[in-house]
Amino acid sequence: MVNIADRYGDVQEYYFSQKLREVAQLNAAGKNVINLGIGSPDMAPPRQAVEALCAAAHNGNAHGYQGYKGTPALRQAFSDWYATYYAVALDPETEVLPLMGSKEGITYISNAYLNAGDEVLVPNPGYPAYSAATKAAGGVVRHYNLREETGWLPNLEELQQQDLSRVKLMWANYPHMPTGAKASKAALAQLVDFAERHDILLCHDNPYSFILIDRPESILSVKGVTAHVLELNSLSKSHNMAGWRVGVLTGHPQHIANVLIAKSNVDSGMFLGIQQAAIEALKQPQAWFEELNTHYAERRKLVWQIMETLDCRYSTEQAGLFVWGRPPEEVNVEQLVDELLYEAGVFITPGFIFGTNGQRYIRVSLCADNGQLQRALERIKAFKNIKIKKS
Ligand SMILES: Cc1ncc(COP(=O)(O)O)c(C=O)c1O
Numbered sequence: 001m002v003n004i005a006d007r008y009g010d011v012q013e014y015y016f017s018q019k020l021r022e023v024a025q026l027n028a029a030g031k032n033v034i035n036l037g038i039g040s041p042d043m044a045p046p047r048q049a050v051e052a053l054c055a056a057a058h059n060g061n062a063h064g065y066q067g068y069k070g071t072p073a074l075r076q077a078f079s080d081w082y083a084t085y086y087a088v089a090l091d092p093e094t095e096v097l098p099l100m101g102s103k104e105g106i107t108y109i110s111n112a113y114l115n116a117g118d119e120v121l122v123p124n125p126g127y128p129a130y131s132a133a134t135k136a137a138g139g140v141v142r143h144y145n146l147r148e149e150t151g152w153l154p155n156l157e158e159l160q161q162q163d164l165s166r167v168k169l170m171w172a173n174y175p176h177m178p179t180g181a182k183a184s185k186a187a188l189a190q191l192v193d194f195a196e197r198h199d200i201l202l203c204h205d206n207p208y209s210f211i212l213i214d215r216p217e218s219i220l221s222v223k224g225v226t227a228h229v230l231e232l233n234s235l236s237k238s239h240n241m242a243g244w245r246v247g248v249l250t251g252h253p254q255h256i257a258n259v260l261i262a263k264s265n266v267d268s269g270m271f272l273g274i275q276q277a278a279i280e281a282l283k284q285p286q287a288w289f290e291e292l293n294t295h296y297a298e299r300r301k302l303v304w305q306i307m308e309t310l311d312c313r314y315s316t317e318q319a320g321l322f323v324w325g326r327p328p329e330e331v332n333v334e335q336l337v338d339e340l341l342y343e344a345g346v347f348i349t350p351g352f353i354f355g356t357n358g359q360r361y362i363r364v365s366l367c368a369d370n371g372q373l374q375r376a377l378e379r380i381k382a383f384k385n386i387k388i389k390k391s
Contacts, residue, residue, distance in 0.1 A: 007135060007136055007137075007138055008135075008136060010135065014128065014132075015128065015353045016037065016038055019037065019347075020035075020037075020038075022341075023035060023037075023341070023347050026341070026342075026345070031345050032345060033341065033345050033346065033347050034345060034346045034347065034368065034372050034375060034376045034379070035347045035365075035368070036303075036306075036346060036347060036348050036364045036365045036367075036368055036373075036376060037347040037348060037349045037365060038349075038365060038367065039177070039237065039242075039320075039321040039322060039365050039366075039367055040242045040243075040367055041236070041237060041240040041241075041242055041321070041367050042240075042367050042368065042369065043240045043292065043295065044240060045239055045240045045241045045244070045277075045281060046239060046240075046280060046281050046284050046288060048280035048281075048283070048284075049239065049241065049277040049278070049280045049281040050277065051280070052273070052276040052277040052279070052280045053273040053274065053276070053277040054273075055273075055276070056271075056272050056273030056276050056277075057273050059272075062271075062272040062273055063271075063272075065268050065269050066268075066269030066270055066271065066272055066275065067269055068260065068263065068264035068267075068268070068269055069097055069098065069260060069264075070096075070097070070098030070269075070270065070275060071272070071275050072092065072093075073275075073276075073279055074098050074275045074276075074278055074279055075092035075093070075096045075098065076092045077278065077279040077282040077283070078090070078092070078096045078098065078233075078248045078250070078282065079091070079092040079095075079096055080282070080283075081282040082218065082220070082250065085210075085216050086209075086216060086217065086218035086220070086221055087221055088218050088220045088221050088224070088250075089224070090220075090225065090250055091253070094253035094256060094257075095225055095250060095251060095252070095253055095256060096248060096249075096250055096256070097248065097249040097250075097256045097259060097260060097263070098246070098247070098248050098270065098275070098278075099232075099246075099247040099248055099249055099263070100245040100246070100247070100267060100270055101234060101236060101242075101245040101246065101247045102205060102207055102232040102233065102234040102236070102247035102248075102249075103129055103247075104245075104247070104263075104267075105232045105247060105249045105259070106127075106129045106130060106133045106171075106203075106205070106232070107129075107133045107136070107137075108249075108259050108262040108263045108266075109133075109169070109203055109230065109232075109249075109259055109262075110133040110134055110136070110137035110139060110169070111133075111137050111262040112258045112259045112261060112262040113168055113169055113201060113258070114134065114137040114138055114139035114168065114169070115138065116138040116139075117138070117139075117140060117166070118138075118139045118140065118166060118167075118168040118169075119139065119140045119141075119142050119164075119166040119167040119168065120134040120139045120140065120141055120142065120167065120168065120169045120170070120171065121142050121143075121144050121159070121167055121169070121170035121171065121200070122134065122141050122142065122143050122144070122171050123143070123144060123146050123154070123171060123172065123173065123176070123355075124143035124144065124145055124146060124354075124355035124356060124357045124358075125146060125178055125179065125351060125354035125355040125357050125358035125361075126146070126171065126173065126176075126177075126354055126355060127171075127173060127177055127205065127354070128353060128354065130171040130205075134169075139168075139169075140166075142167065143355060143356075144159055145158075145357055146176070146179070146181075146357060147357060148179075148326075151181055152176055152179040152181035153181065153183060153187055154172075154191070156190055156191070156194045159194070160194070160198075164198045164200070167198065167200050168200065168201065169200065169201050169202075169203055170191075170194075170195060170200045170201070170202050170203065171203050171205065172191055172202060172203070172204050172205070172219075173204065173205040173206070174187070174188065174204070174206075174217075175208040175209060175211070175213060175318075175319035175320045176320075177207075177208060177320055177321075177322065178322055178324050178349070178351065178354045178358060178361075178363045179318070179324045179361075180212075180315070180317075180318025180319050180320045180322060180323065180324050181318070181319075182213065182317070182319050183217075185217060185221070185222065188204075188217065188219050188222050189222045189223075191204075191219070192219065192222045192223060192226075192228065192229055195228040195229060196226075196228050199228070200228065201228060201229075201230065201255070202219070202228055202229045202230070203230045203231075203232065204218075204219040204229065204230070204231045204232070205231075205232045206218060206219070206231055206232060206233050206234075207232070207233065207234040207236060207237050207238070207247075208237055208319060208320035208321065209233075209238070210237070210238040210289045210292070210293075211237055211238070211292070211293065211296060211319060211320050211321055212293055212296050212297065212300065212318070212319045212320065213319040218231055218233075218250075219231050220250060220251070225250075225251055225252050226252065227252055227254070227255075229251060229252075230249060230250070230251035230252075230255055231249070231250045231251060232247060232248070232249055232250075233247060233248050233250065234246070234247040234248070235247065235278055235281055235282075237320075237321055238289070238292075239281040239282075239284070239288075240292075241277075241278075241281060244274055244277065244278075245270075245274070246270070246274060246275075246277075246278045246281075296321070296366050298370060299366045299368070299369075299370060299373055300323060300366055302370060302373035302374060302377055303323045303364050303366060303373060304316070304323065305377050306323075306364055306373070306376060306377050306380055307323060307325040307364070309377065309380050309381055309384055310325070310327055310336070310362070310380065310384070311327060311328050311331075312325030312326055312327050312328075312362065313325060313326045314326070321365060321366050321367060322363045322364060322365050322366065323363070323364050323366070324351070324361055324362075324363050325361065325362055325364070326360055326361050326362075327360070327361075327362060329360075333350055333351065333352070333359065333360060333361070333362060334350050334352065336362070337349070337350040337362065339383070340380065340383065343383055343386075344379040344380055344382070344383035345379055346376045346379055346380060348362050348363065348364050348365075349362065349363040349364075349365075350362060350363075351363060
């Protein structure tokens with residue numbers, strides 16, 4: 001048997017890829033699990049986007065390979081979106097690179113910049129793809145701590161005291177997944193300043209900036225486009241288009257050109273219909289986000305009740321598609337998550353998958369309607385009553 005390459009040696013299969021198989025098996029056995037694990041929006045994308053996709057699918061000229069850096073119209077639409085919502089000016093020709101979701105951008109950035117042994121600062125807790133992409137590209141992960149006591153923001157003073165000479169990239173992500181923490185403009189400015197002082201390329205991953213937040217923020221609004229900052233963005237969460245795979249990389253023309261080298265040797269462009277749909281999605285007015293957030297705010301109240309039923313501590317100030325909470329110290333979190341799955345039929349995410357600093361926490365998704373959340377709440381209450389009786 002031929003072995004997997006060494007660089008994948010300690011990269012595990014993605015947690016959800018494996019866990020959702022388990023959920024599927026339970027469902028096949030009639031368990032009807034309520035999935036509050038993943039952040040895959042269940043509400044409809046903008047109607048105009050769906051219509052644009054259908055129209056393109058009926059157009060005989062839409063089916064060929066597309067350009068590697070998206071159509072000029074899509075790049076213009078991303079540039080207009082950044083100007084409207086983030087007050088950031090981007091040259092659509094050189095500073096915008098449409099992607100098939102921001103997750104692929106994480107891999108392309110890692111492939112484009114990392115030589116064997118180069119170090120990458122990765123948030124703990126954080127999105128697991130940063131570490132996986134770093135290792136797969138031959139880089140070395142250096143976790144930096146995010147802690148509840150400091151609002152899940154990095155302690156840059158502490159980091160500065162370490163030897164950073166081999167660090168080439170740094171991942172940051174605010175509003176932060178999984179904790180829902182927000183970063184003020186001043187906090188983003190400190191990150192930019194840190195990257196400049198240490199000659200690090202700061203990659204800000206920004207897919208949650210429209211969810212349960214008053215004003216979306218881009219790290220590019222700190223100083224505009226500069227040599228030390230890149231930003232990934234996505235329509236997955238903001239426009240309910242996770243399965244369509246549309247994201248974008250924004251930043252300095254030289255970086256866009258470098259990442260395009262990595263990308264254009266892997267994929268062969270995005271279906272024209274999806275690009276035209278994305279253009280329509282990007283034109284949505286403020287009212288689109290307001291409507292979306294009305295639903296998420298209602299759902300969040302039910303998830304808060306789930307957190308309270310489980311005696312979790314949580315902040316009501318979180319942004320993004322999840323609620324992050326801390327069960328009491330005596331609770332074995334992994335065991336709780338498994339019991340909820342197997343005994344209550346509710347799947348939630350254990351915080352350990354986001355890093356050691358997430359070990360004592362759980363994450364519950366808002367991507368389920370009020371009826372499902374209500375049912376999940378009832379199941380969890382019943383589960384808890386049984387536990388209390390047993391003890
Ligand atoms: C922090 C973070 N970045 C990126 C992604 C991936 O987004 P996309 O669907 O654009 O690949 C996710 C999705 O869960 C995420 O939580």
